[in-house]
Amino acid sequence: xxxxxxxxxxxxxxxxxxxxxxxxxxxxxxxxxxxxxxxxxxxxxxxxxxxxxxxxxxxxxxxxxxxxxxxxxxxxxxxxxxxxxxxxxxxxxxxxxxxxxxxxxxxxxxxxxxxxxxxxxxxxxxxxxxxxxxxxxxxxxxxxxxxxxxxxxxxxxxxxxxxxxxxxxxxxxxxxxxxxxxxxxxxxxxxxxxxxxxxxxxxxxxxxxxxxxxxxxxxxxxxxxxxxxxxxxxxxxxxxxxxxxxxxxxxxxxxxxxxxxxxxxxxxxxxxxxx
Amino acid sequence: xxxxxxxxxxxxxxxxxxxxxxxxxxxxxxxxxxxxxxxxxxxxxxxxxxxxxxxxxxxxxxxxxxxxxxxxxxxxxxxxxxxxxxxxxxxxxxxxxxxxxxxxxxxxxxxxxxxxxxxxxxxxxxxxxxxxxxxxxxxxxxxxxxxxxxxxxxxxxxxxxxxxxxxxxxxxxxxxxxxxxxxxxxxxxxxxxxxxxxxxxxxxxxxxxxxxxxxxxxxxxxxxxxxxxxxxxxxxxxxxxxxxxxxxxxxxxxxxxxxxxxxxxxxxxxxxxxxxxxxxxxxxxxxxxxxxxxxxxxxxxxxxxxxxxxxxxxxxxxxxx
Ligand SMILES: Cc1ncc(C[n+]2csc(CCOP(=O)(O)OP(=O)(O)O)c2C)c(N)n1
Ligand SMILES: [Mg+2]
Numbered sequence: 001x002x003x004x005x006x007x008x009x010x011x012x013x014x015x016x017x018x019x020x021x022x023x024x025x026x027x028x029x030x031x032x033x034x035x036x037x038x039x040x041x042x043x044x045x046x047x048x049x050x051x052x053x054x055x056x057x058x059x060x061x062x063x064x065x066x067x068x069x070x071x072x073x074x075x076x077x078x079x080x081x082x083x084x085x086x087x088x089x090x091x092x093x094x095x096x097x098x099x100x101x102x103x104x105x106x107x108x109x110x111x112x113x114x115x116x117x118x119x120x121x122x123x124x125x126x127x128x129x130x131x132x133x134x135x136x137x138x139x140x141x142x143x144x145x146x147x148x149x150x151x152x153x154x155x156x157x158x159x160x161x162x163x164x165x166x167x168x169x170x171x172x173x174x175x176x177x178x179x180x181x182x183x184x185x186x187x188x189x190x191x192x193x194x195x196x197x198x199x200x201x202x203x204x205x206x207x208x209x210x211x212x213x214x215x216x217x218x219x220x221x222x223x224x225x226x227x228x229x230x231x232x233x234x235x236x237x238x239x240x241x242x243x244x245x246x247x248x249x250x251x252x253x254x255x256x257x258x259x260x261x262x263x264x265x266x267x268x269x270x271x272x273x274x275x
Numbered sequence: 276x277x278x279x280x281x282x283x284x285x286x287x288x289x290x291x292x293x294x295x296x297x298x299x300x301x302x303x304x305x306x307x308x309x310x311x312x313x314x315x316x317x318x319x320x321x322x323x324x325x326x327x328x329x330x331x332x333x334x335x336x337x338x339x340x341x342x343x344x345x346x347x348x349x350x351x352x353x354x355x356x357x358x359x360x361x362x363x364x365x366x367x368x369x370x371x372x373x374x375x376x377x378x379x380x381x382x383x384x385x386x387x388x389x390x391x392x393x394x395x396x397x398x399x400x401x402x403x404x405x406x407x408x409x410x411x412x413x414x415x416x417x418x419x420x421x422x423x424x425x426x427x428x429x430x431x432x433x434x435x436x437x438x439x440x441x442x443x444x445x446x447x448x449x450x451x452x453x454x455x456x457x458x459x460x461x462x463x464x465x466x467x468x469x470x471x472x473x474x475x476x477x478x479x480x481x482x483x484x485x486x487x488x489x490x491x492x493x494x495x496x497x498x499x500x501x502x503x504x505x506x507x508x509x510x511x512x513x514x515x516x517x518x519x520x521x522x523x524x525x526x527x528x529x530x531x532x533x534x535x536x537x538x539x540x541x542x543x544x545x546x547x548x549x550x551x552x553x554x555x556x557x558x559x560x561x562x563x564x565x566x567x568x569x570x571x572x573x574x575x576x577x578x579x580x581x582x583x584x585x586x587x588x589x590x591x592x593x594x595x596x
């Protein structure tokens with residue numbers, strides 16, 4: 001990746017992070033922690049790797065993304081708004097009665113959302129199905145999937161892990177947002193999922209592990225995953241829950257927080273002061 | 276009398292009291308302990324509390340195993356996941372195996388507010404009602420919650436409870452007695468009977484009965500906290516007494532409280548029944564007030580249904596003008 005491109009992606013991520021903090025702050029409550037840990041990966045995918053078509057969201061022949069941890073919807077909404085899938089004004093309707101932007105991703109409400117999610121574990125299987133449909137139709141596009149580390153407690157994740165490897169879905173590139181936290185506490189204390197690398201390896205996936213806030217590392221991992229010939233890919237992202245919002249970062253209560261709008265604006269100002 | 280108590284705190288306190296007396300009581304959670312509010316139980320009984328992570332099917336299956344091992348497991352998660360995600364485990368390992376699992380679903384129906392459609396169970400009572408012998412109940416206030424959880428613990432067999440975990444106004448006094456399967460008369464009346472279940476709809480039904488008084492209509496209000504087994508005797512008594520009924524539920528009209536009441540009436544003493552409930556729709560995000568109107572559940576809609584009921588009876592000449 002060129003230096004110039006890296007700078008652009010970092011600037012874009014900051015913008016997306018601010019838009020996300022702003023939309024949750026405007027409402028006053030939301031899944032801030034898990035929304036902010038996926039800012040970089042979603043930015044990398046939507047601004048570098050994915051062929052999306054805001055003018056024609058239903059086009060079949062394009063890359064798709066399933067945000068299985070559907071509660072991180074607000075981050076994806078910021079990106080989709082920025083890309084022109086819908087007006088940015090919609091962001092301030094987040095989660096209000098009658099909105100097109102509900103807390104959890106909904107393909108029937110929001111242009112650009114490729115799969116309805118919110119019941120953890122289900123996006124995993126859906127992504128596998130989309131990858132299988134692509135293969136049946138000869139569509140040479142990727143399916144990207146993002147699951148949570150707490151979500152990885154679900155049996156459905158591991159049923160899917162078995163199936164994707166069995167069907168050699170090399171067109172499926174999955175990420176675990178390994179932010180080490182779920183709702184009730186640290187993942188290793190609530191329901192330990194270690195050794196994650198070994199588990200995905202044992203299931204027959206091509207496994208990589210990188211810093212989920214580092215564009216260069218993630219970009220190389222995605223490039224390698226795209227070249228994989230037989231196996232589905234799991235890229236484990238070491239991330240920080242609540243990353244970039246001073247009132248939320250690393251806090252154990254940051255899963256779903258009340259957020260005062262002034263505090264949210266303050267967080268955005270602080271991000272602007274960083275270089 | 277606007278004393279409000281947080282339902283989840285009452286639930287937790289009740290479990291603690293029960294667990295002190297009965298060491299068989301254990302608690303399972305699925306990464307929603309913060310939501311269920313049972314952290315204090317865990318502090319007191321750490322070795323009897325199991326957080327199973329985001330894995331509801333396994334949690335309920337394990338609860339069945341704990342029951343087979345002689346324990347009395349209370350197992351909590353959001354009602355959507357309790358009912359849908361772990362249904363087969365609850366059905367087979369819990370109910371079909373005739374074990375003793377106390378499944379608790381929080382945030383029933385529109386109570387799931389901001390979590391939206393994926394989290395908004397309008398069908399849990401319906402699918403639970405279809406499990407043979409299962410007791411299905413939904414307390415309407417802190418007092419009935421405490422007493423019914425006690426009854427559930429001492430009942431030998433599986434139960435499913437819908438729990439609204441937020442602060443709710445106390446409507447009963449500590450002296451009130453509760454039985455699973457026996458509805459409570461909150462208000463007597465002569466023209467029509469409102470049968471409601473759950474914290475949101477019992478409150479709306481009470482409001483509606485006040486509004487009806489202003490229109491010169493005397494409405495009885497019944498808190499039908501147990502949907503299965505349904506209180507046939509009480510329904511028939513009020514069907515005879517008032518000649519018309521309105522059911523009020525935070526659930527699909529299909530296969531919920533209204534259906535249970537309709538089944539009772541049609542085989543025994545058919546009278547006109549109007550049903551307030553969700554009309555074959557999925558959930559969506561919003562605050563309670565918005566959702567009450569969106570799904571036509573509010574007191575205003577109950578009033579309209581009651582008036583429709585009376586007018587139809589007049590038309591059918593079931594009552595004299
Ligand atoms: C099947 C299911 N069970 C429970 C929940 C409630 N829930 C929402 S997020 C969450 C914790 C998820 O943890 P993780 O995957 O680590 O999310 P993140 O840290 O990325 O926010 C839970 C239990 C749900 N949405 N779906
Ligand atoms: Mg996590």
